[in-house]
Amino acid sequence: MTTLSPASTTPDAPGAPALLVALAVASLIVWGVLALSGGDAAARTLGLSLALGAVFGVTLQRSRFCFFCHVRDLVEGGDPRGVLAILAALAVGVAGYALVIGAWLPTPLPGRLPPDAHIGPVSYVLAGAAFVFGFGMALSGSCISAHLYRLGEGSPTAPFALLGTAGGFGLGFLTWNPLFLSIISEAPVIWLPHHLGYAGTFGLSLAVLAALAVLALAFARQGAAPAEPSPPLGLRRAGHALFVARWPALAGGAIVGVISAASYLRVGPLGVTAEIGSLARSAADRLHLLPETLYGLDGFRGCATAVKTALWSKNGVFVLGLVGGSLAAALVAGQFAPRRPRFSDVASGLAGGLLMGWGGMTALGCTVGVLLSGIHAGAVSGWAFLVAAFAGMLAGLPLRRRIA
16 A cells, blocks of 8 residues: 555555454444443433544545645645635634524623634734644644644654653643743633624624635736546445545535534634643652642633543544544555554654644644534634744744655
């Protein structure tokens, strides 16, 4: 089997062993969902979170959805498809969240925020953390969610990037208190519907996303998006398009937006760092490395971390489903291609992960938890993260070109 680039659409055909393993992984996920769904309300929530994670993992793997890679493809290759997919995910999610939040909180009264929505404080700390996160993405070659789905593909960098992310969370806990006491505690938590209403927020969000789409198309270069080869006709064509060929980028982005809204309605806002952060916080607590008090941390909205007291959490089973879904999809498509890590894989993964972990902890989430879920909810913190992380990615691209 061959290792694929994000734009590759012609993988080797999967063999029978790979298909059997994929079937086994899918069966385990289905069994887990059914087992959890037969319990009490908490167990049913875990089952639904596992199912959503699996669908999310399949979608990310099949459509190659990656915040950093999509931005890089536009900036360096003039291919706008990935960035348009991100904008589609944001637009669909904005519409979905508007329906959910409007039903739960018909009037956006001052002092009230929608339940559990990722609406965080806006400050120089958020901007700095997002910039560091974006630089870490460029250094490691992916965002955290992409490293998770590439873990299911056998990526040699992903394990080290995720290990570095956990270490970065540990550093974030050590620097949290002085940042909170000096800046974050006084930072405003801005929810756009408080100022523009639901209609104004919805209209402004779509207008900004449309303007960004026009800007992306303006930077596109003719011939940058290669034509995809025609698969066989009939049922084989349908099967090839669904299980082997790369899904259209816009379709993948739209599905991500739907999953985000569905997750908020039934489980909670999308995020992929809460479990990593909780594991890091629990380990640091056992080693007596945490400050005695993390001021204000547990009172903010976002990808919350906590010292683990239970084996399973909603975010934990979501991440397990994400990796399992990606693994099954990669096996079926013939895209499971592990190889021995090179020194550059280890170094860039650990260093980039460390930066993403510190940035994600300090910003209370990542490109999924703050950017995606935040913008969907109408949070200014989501837009601030988008701008600063984009700047960090641009700053890190020259270094990425040297080590790739």
